[in-house]
Amino acid sequence: MSTNPKHKQSAQGAAETSDGQDPALRRQLLAVAREAAAAGAAVLAERGRGRVAADTKSAAGDWVTDFDRRAEMAVRDVIAAARPNDAITGEEYGRTVPADPSGYRWSIDPLDGTANFVRGIVYYCTSVAVFGPLDETAAATPAGKATAAAAADAPAANAPAAPGSPAASGGNSLAADAAAMDAGTHGWLAAAVNAPALGTEYYAAAGDGAWLVDSTLHVGSDARRGGSATRAQQLAGGDREEAGRLLATGFGYDADRRQFQVGALLGLMPGFANVRRIGSAALDLCLVADGTLDAYAEYGTQEFDWAAGALIVAEAGLPVLRPRTDPGWQAAGHLDFDALPQEQPAT
Structure with a gap:
């Protein structure tokens, strides 16, 4: 690996799980991530045929639709109901920080692949992940709350502020998160990506592997990814020596x-x-x-x-x-x- 800190590889997988983290909490975070991503994907699944109306954001082709906005609200509703003290950062509505932050922060993209979505190309999805302390007992200490407050005060890069929602200024969330990961105190804990037009859901929790549920495949299929609507397939990447990479x-x-x-x-x-x-x-x-x-x-x-x-x-x-x-x-x-x-x- 490069010695340039900008090219530093983050520790992940089992190494990111500490003895102080309750497996039940990790399972709960994953369940919330999957439910939230499914809620956003359900909004996207309402798309009919033809081209979708879109507004331009920063440049030609950088679009936002009513589906983006509605999907984000659906995702936020699930997270807020299950985890009311967690912070949320979303692409369309910026950052929301509760009065008594738990130390956990959700990062959501309600519609990743908006240009595909607008033009009827099937590669789009709802993406949901949560970042937080590896030892949840530390999050309740004064030092842990200070860390959570500092992370909450650092805005996500280029995230717009939602009208009427708390949005802080100053700081660098990427650098702060990276430093916390390097120190082994925080990490990305659970994630889900739901692609309704593909019929696929990917998900993972730190230390528990990555999984795919593919509703287009059936048990016994020799398709590469395997799995079925009711059975998840564990993922292990491809063969690095494969021809035609x-x-x-x-x-x-x-x-x-x-x-x-x-x-x-x-x-x-x-x-x-x-x-x-x-x-x-x-x-x-x-x-x-x-x-x-x-x-x-x-x-x-x-x-x-x-x-x-x-x-x-x-x-x-x-x-x-x-x-x-x-x-x-x-x-x-x-x-x-x-x-x-x-x-x-x-x-």
Whole structure:
């Protein structure tokens, strides 16, 4: 691994689970994540045929729809009902911090792959993940509450503030989270990605592996991922020696950012047969976890894009790189992280 701290690989999997964490709590967090992601996906499943009306956010093609907004509210409702003292950061409605924060924070993307969704391309999903202390007894101490408050005060990168909701300023949440993970006090604990048009649900809890439920497959199928609507299949990634290896990536809306990303991609291509641009970072990561893709790397994604998928890949036993700066690199799978170029200089 590179000695550049921006390229540091985060510890994950069983190493991220401490003796002080109650397995029942981890199971509860996973249950909430799955229920919340399913609630968002149920809104997306209401999509009919034809093109969906959308509003432009930051640039042409950077769209938001009524489905994004309604799905996020559905996800938030599930989390708030089950965990009223947890903070929530969402793509559309920013950060909400309760009066007495528990120390746990949810990162949600109600519709990852909005451009696909608008145009009727099936690769879109709802993504939900939770970050918090590895030892929940520490979260109740004054020091733990101070850590939770500091994390809550650091805004998620580029997350918009919701009208009327608490939104703090200052700080760097990526750096703060990375430092807490490096110290072994906090980590990503549970995650779910639900893709209604694909009929798939991916989920993981720290130390408990990554799993797929695929409602399009039946018991006895020789399809690569296996599983059925009622049986989950544990994921372990693909074969790093497989011929015809595929690298997934994505591109931003800004012209200068795209130029940097394309140049970086050319440098990563040796060792890969081809590249795929699917249009959903969360699903790119999940497809690495299930072995459909061999690796994924993208520059400039937001936390809610990768929060759930990165934990799912890590729990499938594959290397994961999370951004420590904004913008930064997010990568996973059988890829030399040292080959990633230095971050784009700020302009």
